[in-house]
Amino acid sequence: MATLDPRSLSLWHDTLDETVVPRPALLGDVEADVAVVGAGYTGLWTALHLVRTDPSLRVVVLEKEFAGFGASGRNGGWCSALFPTSLRRLAREGGREGGREGGREGAVRLQRMLHRTVPDVGRIAAEEGIDCHFDQGGYLSVARNAAQLQREHADVEEYRSWGFGDSDHRLLDPGEVAETTGIAGALGGVYTPHCAAIHPARLVRGLARAVERRGVVVHEGTRATQVASGRVVTPHGTVRAEHVVLATEGYTPTVPGRRRAVAPVYSLMVATEPLADDVLEQVGLRDRTTFSDKRHLTIYGQRTRDGRLAFGGRGAPYHFGSRVQPAFDRDDRVHEHLRGILRELFPVLRDTRFTHAWGGNLGVPRDWFPSVRHDRRTGLGFAGGYVGDGVATAALAGRTLAAMITGEDPDDLASLPWANRSSRSWEPEPLRWLGVNAVTALMTAADRQEQRTGRPSRLASTFWSAVGQ
Structure with missing residues (x-):
């Protein structure tokens, strides 16, 4: 875990209304239904939607530093419906190949879903008692x-x-x-109007508390040395789980075997x-x-x-x-x-x-195209590559991953154009x-x-x- 003062990381960390006290690291081997690597927006929204959908799920979140250490605690505080990939590009994903809804309908539906996600972030934050200074001023x-x-x-x-x-x-x-x-x-x-200003560190720290209240276990100071089907290996022990979600965004290249996944x-x-x-x-x-x-x-x-x-x-x-x-x-x-x-x-x-x-x-990502995916055969999930437009997008990604894992998907999120697709690796x-x-x-x-x-x-x-x- 980093030894620097958390308040030195950003304005947002310096103006938190709490002292960042590290949560306990993983100690020994653990069994879970879902293991999430990364306690930023993607990982914590995934965990929250999982246990809101099915409170019986055993969810473990592993974080190398502390919740909100990375981009989720340092960003510009725009909860926006911006998406780095154009509507034309989204539509070109085509047909329903791989279960994805392509064409004009799929592109428009994803954009409309992002429009809905912006106020949803504010609504859920209020429900969970998170004062993240949410003001939707556009x-x-x-x-x-x-x-x-x-x-x-x-x-x-x-x-x-x-x-x-x-x-x-x-x-x-x-x-x-x-x-x-x-x-x-x-x-x-x-x-x-589809944008709100927020205090990003208040949101991510509040999400961590919200998932813990619902039974999710968050281990900080716990680095993943291997992320594979059915397990996450750390220096402190192994989490074995049917589903493993990688939610490390800009830190993904530090995960073994994923150096060229995103820049x-x-x-x-x-x-x-x-x-x-x-x-x-x-x-x-x-x-x-x-x-x-x-x-x-x-x-x-x-x-x-x-x-x-x-x-x-x-x-x-x-x-x-x-x-x-x-x-x-x-x-x-x-x-x-x-x-x-x-x-x-x-x-x-x-x-x-x-x-x-x-x-x-x-x-x-190599093609500027964010993605969210889950392989039911291996249980491996991933979301990220937001190109800086990640606050609301990560919230939608977490909701989508939860729908993919639980099978509870009334809004058919798993068929959106960014679902279950991959970007090619960056060049060496x-x-x-x-x-x-x-x-x-x-x-x-x-x-x-x-x-x-x-x-x-x-x-x-x-x-x-x-x-x-």
Whole structure:
């Protein structure tokens, strides 16, 4: 288990209303019905839905560090219906091959299910007594140059072609953007109500307590050295179970035999001090609407319950060999760049003090396509590869895994287009290192070109076409 102070991991860990006390490690061999590896959102939502469906199930969760140590406790706090794979790509999964619902119907049903999942997270959190600061103020994507505005219009037209209307995605003019936020230089934007701002560490820590109240056993400080059909082996003992779920997301490459399953890509964040009332008035976001602009290299932000801005983005390097280390959670160059972007978006922050800087890794599959699967023959299950859109998606994945394992599936979740599919492995090194970092460089260059010229980047368009989006 990591020896660092849990409060140093992120703003979210530092503002928990509890002291993180490690749960006991596994001691000896154990029999269970389901063994879950990973006490983040995916693993804990799976455990919760399993025991809500069948309270008699013996479920054991194994965690190398502590519940919420990884991305589930460090993310941007967007519980959104965003999915990294396009509706066109989802529809191309085709037919009902492998039991999956393909075509237009399957793609739309998955998107509608994600729309439902956002308020479901808030509802279940309330039922379980989890105060995760859930506020569904929606998400605003702002266009700050002509190329970004063109993409905003294209996105809304694309959603309309799939049957989604203004109640799902609505174009805003500059005046309407200004009614929500004081982001500088806005030419327009798109608003969707299908997003809530949350305190991510409060949610994941609350989920851990919720599953324990229902009889799930959570062992922390317990590293899985072998994950196989019917068993999880650790240095402290073996858990034998009919079903084994791997829920390790960006840490999956650290599991033996899974080095190339996903690429652990780092996303970093900064947070301001609590802002004065006059500054907050100019920032806006009174309903805690989450925000970004339409650049290619992702940025994301929210206004916290205690009046800060928490803001993050990509741009940190991928590390050779899919290495995951605490030292990679901080990068002075990237953190300073993020502070600069936030001040550019909100000039009123020019004299504001920043109090926190942190980061963590997220899981990127080779085809940018998240998946959830369970093999009834071997009992092995997996969910992940969320490409940073994992808060609500992990909740739906956990519900789906529980349905697959118990056979109780009234919403036919097991036939959704992302179910029971696999992404091919990433290339071996050095090709993986070259490829992932080249994408970051390409998107950075594309954003600079678009800011300078106002014209859409052909390089970025070519890339997204090449990966099938």
